[in-house]
Amino acid sequence: MTKNKSFLDIISENRFIHILLSILLGFLVGAVFLVIMNLSVSAAYGRLINSVTSLKGFSYVIVYSVPYIVAGLSVAFSFKTGVFNIGAEGQFVVGSMAAVCTGILAGNLPKPVLIPLCFLAAMAAGALWGIIVGVLKTKWGINEVLSMIMFNWIAFYLSNFIAGIPAIKNDGSAEATKNISDNASLLFSKDFIKSAGLAPTANWGFIIAIIATLLVWFIIEKTTLGFELKAVGSNKFAAEYAGINVNRSILTALAISGALAGLAGALQVMGMGKRISIFTSQEGFGFAGIVVALIGCSNPFGVLVAGLFYGALMYGGSKLNLEGVPTQLINVIVGTVVFFIAISVIFENLKRFKSRSNRNAEAAAIKKAEEKEGNKK
Amino acid sequence: MKKIIAMALVLCMIFALTVTAHADDKIKIGMVTDVGGVNDQSFNQFAWAGLQALAEEDPSFEVNYLESKTDADYQTNINTFIDEEYDLIITVGYMLADATREAAIDNPDVKFAIIDDATNADLENVACLTFAQEQCSYLVGLIAGYMTQSKTVGYIQGMVSDTMNLFGVGYITGVLEACPDATVLQYNANSFTDIAGGNTAAKDMITKGADVIYHAAGGTGTGAMNACAEAQIWGIGVDADQAAVLNNDWIVSSALKDTGAGCVAIAKDLKAGEFKGGEHHYTLADGAVGFATTGDHIPADVLEKVEAAKKAIIDGTLTVPTSTADCPTFTLG
Numbered sequence: 001m002t003k004n005k006s007f008l009d010i011i012s013e014n015r016f017i018h019i020l021l022s023i024l025l026g027f028l029v030g031a032v033f034l035v036i037m038n039l040s041v042s043a044a045y046g047r048l049i050n051s052v053t054s055l056k057g058f059s060y061v062i063v064y065s066v067p068y069i070v071a072g073l074s075v076a077f078s079f080k081t082g083v084f085n086i087g088a089e090g091q092f093v094v095g096s097m098a099a100v101c102t103g104i105l106a107g108n109l110p111k112p113v114l115i116p117l118c119f120l121a122a123m124a125a126g127a128l129w130g131i132i133v134g135v136l137k138t139k140w141g142i143n144e145v146l147s148m149i150m151f152n153w154i155a156f157y158l159s160n161f162i163a164g165i166p167a168i169k170n171d172g173s174a175e176a177t178k179n180i181s182d183n184a185s186l187l188f189s190k191d192f193i194k195s196a197g198l199a200p201t202a203n204w205g206f207i208i209a210i211i212a213t214l215l216v217w218f219i220i221e222k223t224t225l226g227f228e229l230k231a232v233g234s235n236k237f238a239a240e241y242a243g244i245n246v247n248r249s250i251l252t253a254l255a256i257s258g259a260l261a262g263l264a265g266a267l268q269v270m271g272m273g274k275r276i277s278i279f280t281s282q283e284g285f286g287f288a289g290i291v292v293a294l295i296g297c298s299n300p301f302g303v304l305v306a307g308l309f310y311g312a313l314m315y316g317g318s319k320l321n322l323e324g325v326p327t328q329l330i331n332v333i334v335g336t337v338v339f340f341i342a343i344s345v346i347f348e349n350l351k352r353f354k355s356r357s358n359r360n361a362e363a364a365a366i367k368k369a370e371e372k373e374g375n376k377k
Numbered sequence: 378m379k380k381i382i383a384m385a386l387v388l389c390m391i392f393a394l395t396v397t398a399h400a401d402d403k404i405k406i407g408m409v410t411d412v413g414g415v416n417d418q419s420f421n422q423f424a425w426a427g428l429q430a431l432a433e434e435d436p437s438f439e440v441n442y443l444e445s446k447t448d449a450d451y452q453t454n455i456n457t458f459i460d461e462e463y464d465l466i467i468t469v470g471y472m473l474a475d476a477t478r479e480a481a482i483d484n485p486d487v488k489f490a491i492i493d494d495a496t497n498a499d500l501e502n503v504a505c506l507t508f509a510q511e512q513c514s515y516l517v518g519l520i521a522g523y524m525t526q527s528k529t530v531g532y533i534q535g536m537v538s539d540t541m542n543l544f545g546v547g548y549i550t551g552v553l554e555a556c557p558d559a560t561v562l563q564y565n566a567n568s569f570t571d572i573a574g575g576n577t578a579a580k581d582m583i584t585k586g587a588d589v590i591y592h593a594a595g596g597t598g599t600g601a602m603n604a605c606a607e608a609q610i611w612g613i614g615v616d617a618d619q620a621a622v623l624n625n626d627w628i629v630s631s632a633l634k635d636t637g638a639g640c641v642a643i644a645k646d647l648k649a650g651e652f653k654g655g656e657h658h659y660t661l662a663d664g665a666v667g668f669a670t671t672g673d674h675i676p677a678d679v680l681e682k683v684e685a686a687k688k689a690i691i692d693g694t695l696t697v698p699t700s701t702a703d704c705p706t707f708t709l710g
Contacts, residue, residue: 056460060453164567172496173471173538175569176448200456200483201449273449277472280412280570280596283447318450319457322441 015297022340023295023309030333034325044325048316057315059198063272065311066205067092070264071289072307073216074126074257076298080220081253082233087133087148088261089286090155091126095262096269097159098125099184100177100276103269104168107181114183119208119266126262129155130254138247144254152282160278176277186271203271210304212263217300219256229253261286291334294341310334403439404465406644407458409451410444411470419595419616420492420636421469427637428467431644438644451476459487465647467492467640471540477503488652490643492636493540501654504646506639507540508659511547512690513632513666514593515697516683517613518551520630520668521589522559523679524611525552531562531582533601535569535594537709544593544615544632546704547697553706555682562587565709566597575600583608589629591615602628611674618669631669638665662691 031041051057071088078085085091099122106114133151136142162168163177170176186203187193193202220226231239232249240246264285269276292310296302317330408428410421428440441463443454451473458466459480466487468477471494478496481489481503489497490504497503521530530552534545549561562585564578575597579590583604590605591613592598598615605612606627614620614631639659646652659665668683675683689695701710 160570172474173494173536173540174474175472175536179475199453201452268449272452273447275448277412277448278568278570315453318443318446318454321443322457322461327444 018344019295019297019341022337025340026333026335026337029336030329033329033332037326039325040323043323044320044329047319047323047325048313051319052312052316056197056199059202060315061308061312062206063199063201063203063311064315065307066203066209066271067264067268067285068288068292068310068314069209069304069307070212070267071261071285072292072296072303072310073212073289073300074260074264074286075289075293076296076300076303077216077220077260078253078257079293079298080233081229081249081257082236083137083144083250083253083257085130085148085254085257085261086145086290087129087151087286088257088264088289089282089284090148090152091129091258091261092265092268092286092289093152093155093159093283094129094265095122095126096265096273096276097162098122098262099266100180100269101162101168103180103184104178107183109183111183114181115186115270118180118184118270119263122262122266123259124262126265127255127259129262130256130258131251134251134254138250152286156279156282159276163276163278170275174277177275179274180269184270185274186267201272205267205271208263208267209307212260213300213304216260220300225252261289264289291338294338404437404644404648405439405441405461405463406465406467406640406647407461407463408440408442408467408469408640409454409458409473410442411451411472412445412447413470414444415442418622420634423617423634424467424469424492424636424640427635427640428644430637431641435648437648448472452479455480459484464488465490465644465652467643469636470494471496488647490640490657492639495540495656498654498656503654504643504652505656506636506643506659507656508634508636508639509543509661509666509697510540510593510632510634511543511550511697511699512661513634513668514544514547514591515551515554515690516668516687517591517630517632518548518553519555519683519686520551520675520679521548521591521611521613522552522555523682524629524676525556525559525589527586527588528556528558529560529562529586529588531564531579531587531590531601533564533566533575533578533582533590533592533594533598534709535566535592535597537565537567541593542701542707542710543699545707545709546699546701548591548593548632549706550698550704560586561706563707563709566594568597569595571597572600572603576604579604579612580608583610589613591632593632599623614669618671620669620671626672628672629674631671633667633669635665635667638663660690661687 034041034044052061071092074088075085099118102118102121133144133147136147137144168177170178186205188202228244229249231244232246236246292303292306296306313330317327320327413421415421415425425442432438432440445451445454455476467490469492474494474496477489477491481500485502488502490506491497492506495505495507498505532548534541552559552561562582566574579601582590589611590601592601593615602612602625606625611629612627614628616634619631620628698704701707
């Protein structure tokens with residue numbers, strides 16, 4: 001009995017174990033689906049593991065995880081500061097478009113100038129997208145979740161519009177922007193990639209992602225600004241009473257969160273994509289950021305690991321078809337993981353229920369014993 | 378705590394069982410879709426259906442596909458097949474032209490085929506599979522020309538490019554052949570995804586008197602077909618048999634383009650050791666293009682004339698122009 005109790009205690013008290021367990025459960029549910037579909041569990045998961053553990057595979061995972069990590073940081077930052085940045089998707093899109101436009105139109109600038117310029121443009125665009133929503137919220141009290149979802153679509157169609165402008169549009173028949181100038185590319189040199197046996201898209205993005213992680217941690221934990229933002233996140237009214245300007249804090253939080261999402265977009269196109277196609281559906285990097293932030297407990301370093309995990313699932317998952325396994329399996333796994341993380345409440349209730357039923361059982365036993373004694377008498 | 382460890386161990390065991398390698402004497406063909414995915418009811422789906430049928434019929438082929446979720450996945454997916462040592466990698470659609478080119482130059486020993494793109498025809502290891510879309514467009518043009526009462530028909534194109542213009546050239550030539558004094562209203566939507574825009578364009582044509590509208594515009598065209606059904610005038614679909622796919626009873630016919638036929642042909646070439654780079658053109662004679670009769674809305678006398686024209690094209694007694702210069706009525710190019 002004490003063993004059971006401690007099991008639940010561990011889950012509810014230790015976030016890390018709780019998340020690890022959720023991930024295991026995700027894979028377990030995935031396995032159940034595989035069995036139902038009459039597919040080999042070992043083949044599917046074997047492929048998943050094999051494809052991400054080789055050097056080349058792992059370099060792919062890193063490449064894939066960069067936008068997820070930074071988008072995750074964006075959402076995690078907003079969680080810490082009490083706003084829910086569901087608009088990371090739109091900020092990601094405007095950020096990547098700003099980076100692409102800069103990378104095309106200013107393509108002649110030398111690399112050391114152009115790359116920071118692209119980052120700045122992307123972060124400014126993402127921050128602007130966040131601030132607009134922030135102003136709507138602080139000035140007129142419009143719920144940020146609603147306006148952000150709408151701004152995601154505005155970004156979506158704005159990006160499609162810009163991709164169709166002659167100066168930006170692909171010269172060939174592809175419905176996409178031109179490729180960004182090589183000067184804006186974060187790719188490692190081709191010779192290095194070949195000799196090291198890395199993924200052809202291996203790039204410097206991961207270094208930027210690590211720097212961003214450290215920076216976010218520093219802002220949240222070590223600065224007055226971070227303290228103020230966290231205070232607003234914990235209790236708006238207490239923060240206001242303490243003399244913190246709540247509206248300004250919300251705007252700052254949204255701007256930083258938006259800038260991070262924009263940076264994620266820039267890293268995606270400057271590292272991997274090179275261009276943006278005309279969207280037919282949302283690519284979902286920003287939404288993935290929410291998942292990553294959730295798995296990473298909104299802790300910057302947790303997000304870094306969660307982003308790698310997510311990138312591994314995305315890259316490994318793309319190969320599942322080769323084993324005859326539908327790639328949607330990955331969605332099942334991710335969905336289950338998020339589900340179990342989100343329902344931590346259930347573990348709490350389970351614990352409470354357990355202790356109550358224990359008490360009931362004890363009471364019943366005592367009653368029974370008493371009755372027995374009564375009968376004897 | 379023990380339970381957690383037990384659970385972790387169970388999972389480790391599942392992971393530890395690695396993939397069993399299977400015998401590798403098959404001809405492996407990998408297909409990379411564009412972001413439309415493998416169930417796009419268009420070229421991805423047909424290409425995959427063709428390959429699947431091929432593998433069923435001839436067990437020496439092993440076929441597989443990878444779906445691209447974003448524009449950035451093309452390169453990764455192509456490289457996955459390269460790493461798995463596939464014998465032929467088929468990329469579906471001109472969106473993959475750049476990624477295919479890059480991979481083909483970096484891996485000269487790997488063979489590629491790309492659907493609907495001719496820009497890679499200069500590479501020896503890339504077969505560019507193109508389709509005689511002007512032929513099927515000509516046939517549905519005949520249908521439109523014979524069936525119009527108002528002598529006004531509409532045409533919506535998704536984009537202006539040499540390959541896309543073929544649809545318009547074929548269609549308009551067909552319409553004018555059947556009805557020399559017909560007016561062809563033409564519209565370039567500049568998008569394959571603008572359903573609302575296609576709808577508006579079609580409605581505009583209908584107000585101007587059009588009673589048959591053909592589209593070569595993907596999703597934009599779906600909007601146009603909806604407008605046709607609403608106004609109860611005839612629409613003509615493209616690529617797939619759209620009367621069946623869209624379940625739209627006002628689609629009189631569709632200009633069919635079976636990308637699977639091209640994939641199968643190039644796969645058979647590969648097996649026979651006759652794979653050649655450059656442009657491979659598939660026509661009515663190969664059965665790779667055609668027109669649909671689902672719904673039986675085409676009057677018997679019209680059907681007869683269209684079948685006759687089809688036969689003449691296959692025989693070579695009738696050639697459909699392939700250049701905008703031969704079709705002055707076409708104004709979009």
